[in-house]
Amino acid sequence: MNLYIISTFKWIVKAVIVIQIYGMPLASVFSCDSLMVDNIIIHGREKTKIWVMHQEARVTKGQKIAKQDLDSRIKEMQTDLIRTNLFASVECEYRIIEEQPCLLEIHFFIEESWLLMASPIFELSDKNFTVWWDLYNRSLDRVNYGIKVFHYNLTGRKDRFKLKAHSGFTNKFELSYDYPYINRRHNVGLWAGGLYSTTKELNIMTLDNQQVFYRNESQFLQSRASFFAQLKYRPTRYYTFSFMTEYHSFKIHGEVYERNPEYLSLGKTNLNYFQNRLNAKYSSVDLEVRPTEGFKLAGSVLFVNATNYKPLSLIQFTQEMLVAQSFNSRLRWVTDFNFGQTIGTERLPYLFSRALGYLYDTEGYEYYVLDGLHFFHSSTGVFYKLFSYKRNFFKILGSEPRIKINIIVDLKLNGNLAYVYNPWQDYTNTLTNTMLRSVSAGFDILLNQSLKLQLNYSLNHLGQSGFFIQSKSAFR
Numbered sequence: 399m400n401l402y403i404i405s406t407f408k409w410i411v412k413a414v415i416v417i418q419i420y421g422m423p424l425a426s427v428f429s430c431d432s433l434m435v436d437n438i439i440i441h442g443r444e445k446t447k448i449w450v451m452h453q454e455a456r457v458t459k460g461q462k463i464a465k466q467d468l469d470s471r472i473k474e475m476q477t478d479l480i481r482t483n484l485f486a487s488v489e490c491e492y493r494i495i496e497e498q499p500c501l502l503e504i505h506f507f508i509e510e511s512w513l514l515m516a517s518p519i520f521e522l523s524d525k526n527f528t529v530w531w532d533l534y535n536r537s538l539d540r541v542n543y544g545i546k547v548f549h550y551n552l553t554g555r556k557d558r559f560k561l562k563a564h565s566g567f568t569n570k571f572e573l574s575y576d577y578p579y580i581n582r583r584h585n586v587g588l589w590a591g592g593l594y595s596t597t598k599e600l601n602i603m604t605l606d607n608q609q610v611f612y613r614n615e616s617q618f619l620q621s622r623a624s625f626f627a628q629l630k631y632r633p634t635r636y637y638t639f640s641f642m643t644e645y646h647s648f649k650i651h652g653e654v655y656e657r658n659p660e661y662l663s664l665g666k667t668n669l670n671y672f673q674n675r676l677n678a679k680y681s682s683v684d685l686e687v688r689p690t691e692g693f694k695l696a697g698s699v700l701f702v703n704a705t706n707y708k709p710l711s712l713i714q715f716t717q718e719m720l721v722a723q724s725f726n727s728r729l730r731w732v733t734d735f736n737f738g739q740t741i742g743t744e745r746l747p748y749l750f751s752r753a754l755g756y757l758y759d760t761e762g763y764e765y766y767v768l769d770g771l772h773f774f775h776s777s778t779g780v781f782y783k784l785f786s787y788k789r790n791f792f793k794i795l796g797s798e799p800r801i802k803i804n805i806i807v808d809l810k811l812n813g814n815l816a817y818v819y820n821p822w823q824d825y826t827n828t829l830t831n832t833m834l835r836s837v838s839a840g841f842d843i844l845l846n847q848s849l850k851l852q853l854n855y856s857l858n859h860l861g862q863s864g865f866f867i868q869s870k871s872a873f874r
Contacts, residue, residue: 432462433494436501442508444799446484447554453584454482454556455490456635457504468492472504477684478635479506483848484551486511486804487788509790510799511846515548544570555579560591570595578630585632592625600650603658603748607766607829612657619654623647636680644673648749663710663747671704687850687870688806688842689722690730702750712742712750733778740771745822753818760816762836762858764866768829770820779812781842806844812854813837835859838866 438459440451452458455475463471476490489507544564552559558576574591578584599613600620612619628642649668654661662669676699683692696718704710717737724730736758740746748769754760755767758775784807791801816834823830840854850870857863 430465430500432464433468433500433502435459435461435463435504436495436498437503438506439503440506440508442510444510445554445797446510446551446556450555450579451479451506451508453579454478455506463502468502474635475504475506479508480685480847481683482556484511484513484556485509486802486846509788509802509804510551511848512799512801513550514795514798515546515550558589568595568597587630587632589628589630590626592623594621594623596621600654602654602661604767604769604827605824606826607768609767612654614651614653617651617653619651621649636682638677638679638681640675640677642675642677644675646671646673658748660745661748663707663745666707668706669704669710669747669749670706671702671710673700673702675700683720683722685847687848688808688844689720689732690724691722692720693722694718694720709744710742710747712740712746714741714750715739728783730781730783731779732781734776736773736775738773742771746771751820751822753820754816758816759868760834760836761812761814761838761854761866762856762862763816763829763834764856764864764868766829768816768818768820768827770818770823770830772819773817775814775816777812777814779810781808781810783807784809784841802846804846808842808844809840810842811837811839833859 435457436459438452438457440448443451455478457475472490472492476488479485479488479490486509488509491505491507493503493505495501495503544562546564547559547561549559551557556578558574560572560574562570562572564570570593572591572593572595574589576587576589578587580586580588596618597620598615598618599611601609602612603610624644624646626642626644628640630638630640632638647668647670648662650662652667655667677696678698679694679696681692681694681696683689683694698716700714700716702710702712702714715738718735720732720734722730722732738753740750742750751769751771753768753770753773754775755763758773760775761777786807787803787805789803791803793800814834814836817832818830820827820830836856836858838854838856840852843851843853845851848871852866852868852870854866854868855863856866
């Protein structure tokens with residue numbers, strides 16, 4: 399037995415000597431359990447910092463990746479870069495180095511989006527294009543005019559700058575800056591800003607399930623000043639936590655109180671309050687505005703306390719669950735659930751009782767808004783990719799990426815359910831405390847992975863139907 403072991407050992411030694419003589423690497427004989435990243439090569443980069451791409455893809459030179467996890471890890475890197483909304487397209491590949499099979503190169507093929515938005519403002523004050531077009535007869539009095547400068551990758555570090563100034567329906571000045579990497583581990587971000595606005599026309603109540611506006615040409619009906627700061631923590635690619643603190647000051651004209659004493663509640667013509675929000679999210683969804691696969695579970699709790707009105711104290715909870723699944727390269731299914739609950743000591747001011755039709759629009763009910771304490775909204779749809787189109791154009795500024803267009807058009811069929819509970823329902827608001835149901839069919843047009851235009855033909859439970867246009871952006 400000892401002679402057999404000695405003989406086997408001699409053959410192994412001879413094999414190693416032969417391999418080294420002829421220049422053959424040992425790794426070609428003995429398989430690698432893991433591969434080490436020897437090089438990271440980025441093709442098409444124009445502005446985004448290399449370290450930012452490494453951080454977002456969570457890959458570094460010298461990192462080891464288990465061989466059985468290699469394909470899934472490469473897919474994760476590609477998905478993580480898409481989720482930044484900085485790129486019109488992303489592809490990720492790996493190549494094993496022939497001379498050293500335990501080493502690999504990772505290649506990113508990217509097309510950076512044009513993320514500088516500097517333009518005049520022509521902005522509708524109404525909740526969507528259809529309401530402005532049909533209910534308000536395309537009135538230019540309901541349009542804001544001004545200038546905006548948005549940059550969603552200001553210095554190439556995924557930092558966002560926003561400046562907005564306009565007059566018209568609302569006079570407003572807004573400024574904010576968001577930097578996502580304030581600590582050494584690059585997983586904590588800070589967002590801060592503020593705004594000031596005045597308006598001579600105000601949504602003062604809801605009747606017949608629609609917003610009621612009041613206008614006074616000689617007086618500002620409302621002035622508002624707000625300041626906020628948010629800390630965001632991303633410990634892993636799946637989890638995000640944030641804390642935001644805000645200060646708001648509202649002042650309304652006495653005419654608003656005369657028409658709706660509950661606008662700020664109990665005769666108040668001014669309301670100052672602090673608002674603190676905690677958010678937590680788990681998400682493996684690849685793209686928020688056009689999810690093709692993944693799961694998202696998110697929740698928040700909001701605390702509101704007035705500084706000049708002791709009885710006003712409330713807590714609002716929101717939850718969301720989204721599931722997306724692809725059956726093949728063209729066909730996918732998405733379902734999304736949203737919930738909200740409000741706990742307050744007294745009847746809530748009109749300002750805080752807004753549920754559906756504000757942040758969440760139920761397809762088929764675009765003309766309406768619903769106010770209340772609690773709400774539920776769900777949407778389930780099947781989407782079929784019709785075609786995509788890509789084209790690169792030219793540079794306008796030397797420091798900015800080329801202008802590019804990456805368009806994806808989906809055909810969709812969607813079903814919706816929603817419910818809002820309001821214990822103080824006005825008798826004209828018949829959609830509150832009623833189960834809403836609708837179906838819609840149409841097209842979603844996605845531009846550069848971040849902006850989506852929805853063209854829907856919808857039918858609701860009242861038998862009302864129509865063609866509606868909505869938009870959604872990946873950027874706040």
